[in-house]
Amino acid sequence: MKKHNFNAGPCVLPKQAIESTIEAIRDFDNTGIGILEISHRTPGWERIMAETEQLWRDLLNIPENYAVLFLGGGASTQFYSLAANFLNKKGAYLETGVWAKKAIKEAKLYGEVSVVASSADKNYSYVPKGYTIPADADYFHITTNNTIYGTEIKTDIDSPVNLIADMSSDIMSRPVDISKYAMIYGGAQKNVGPAGVTFVIIRKDFLDTVQRQLPSMVKYSTHIGDEPKNNSMFNTPPVLPIFVMHETLKWVKEMGGVGEMNKINQKKADLLYGEIDRNKMFVGTAAKEDRSIMNVCFVMAEEYKDKEAAFMDFAKKAGMVGIKGHRSVGGFRASIYNACPTESVEALVECMKEFEKQNA
Structure with a gap:
């Protein structure tokens, strides 16, 4: 039986x-x-x-005044690294x-933090809007795609201060205006490779803007060499994950680049969300205007809750792998990243239709 991989990461x-x-x-x-x-x-x-x-x-039209780094430690390491490097006040x-x-x-751990808005009141089922970014902040941090809750910021927002984005789970899924960001980072294990390497795209004039002393490995400028072959080589890089990233990005380029990937991803998402909205047994959990095209979250309709298991x-039994929802949301989650083929989404849709036919 053919297996259809919808794991949230590591993934297909x-x-x-x-x-x-x-x-x-x-x-x-x-x-x-x-290797x-x-x-x-x-x-x-x-x-x-x-x-x-x-x-x-x-692939992302990254300007020359940005450094591109491949580091260890996952996106979680960047949570404190970026604050150590850039949070002055x-x-x-x-x-x-x-x-x-x-x-x-x-x-x-490094200074004052202002949470400008939160969607915690509705279990993160929407992306807040209408908030004000404080002009005196050193930076404004966003998470563009939320794998657990299935919401996504699909446009490059305008920020009056340096914009930092965790794009772990939607990088390379759409074109990005890099010039709007001071820094973009993320774990590779969704669209650009396996776990074990973290990408960091950073505007060079944003470097070394804090006065505090930092360990060498935490300081971003440590990892920037005098030419690309020396970047990310201060210590031994995660060789195998970077090689897989290299091969994955070659595939993205062969597919037509991120613009073409976005068209394919949108088509897959429309197909699956269309079935969720049509099928009387299922309900989407994210606000429709904020639905992610990477992570599709849904639950059983109230009258069919007893049918979840x-x-x-x-x-x-139909070959679907990794569709169990995160414990904080429940239900189901289909992660349809770049490498998830359209035929897998079609197979899941047919599975949902057949289950409705037999049980509704």
Whole structure:
């Protein structure tokens, strides 16, 4: 039976990226040595580092005055790193979910934090609007996509202060106006690779703007070399995850780039949300205007609550993997990232239709 992977992260990857990585583990760059064994100072690896950075620049039109870094520690490490580097007096935050809340907690270790708005009152089922960003803040932090709750900020907002965005789960899913941000970061394990590497895109004039002394590894400028092949090489980089990222971004480019990916993603999301809205057994949990095109969250309709376990079992037998909702929301979640094929979304829709036919 074909399996359809809807895991929230780590998640589905392009098949060609997996296959080329398997080959590189056996023999990297025709060296006769696998990528897990080679030195990160070999010319072949330096080329991969430079190519991976260039793919990021090409796909997102990243200006030259921004550095692109590949670091360890996950997005959670960036929660405190960015505050350590940039919070002088006050950091402003938009609280739209668990990860935004965790970023707020870490920032409070370094100074005053202003939560300009929160959607906690409705279990983060919408994105707050009509808030005022304090002009005296050192930066304004947002989480563009909320994997647990299925909400997303789909446009590049205008901010009167430096804008920082955690784009862990929607980067490369749509074009982004990089110039509106002082920093973008995220864990790779959704659209750009496996767990183990974190991307950081940062405007260079934003660096070294605090007076506090920082450990070398926490200071962003430490990781910027004199040329792309030396970026992110202060210590040994996470070689294998970066290689998978390299192959994944090559696939995105072959697919037509982020503009084309956005069209495909929107089509997949429209197909699944359309079935949720049509099917009498299911209800979407996110406000319609804020629905994520990456993480689709839904529950059983009130009169069919007793059928939740039955649908989970029905879907599992039909080959659906990873659709159980997060415990804080319940129900179901289908993560339909870039590499999730349209046929998998179609299969889930057919599964929902068949379950309705048998049970409604």
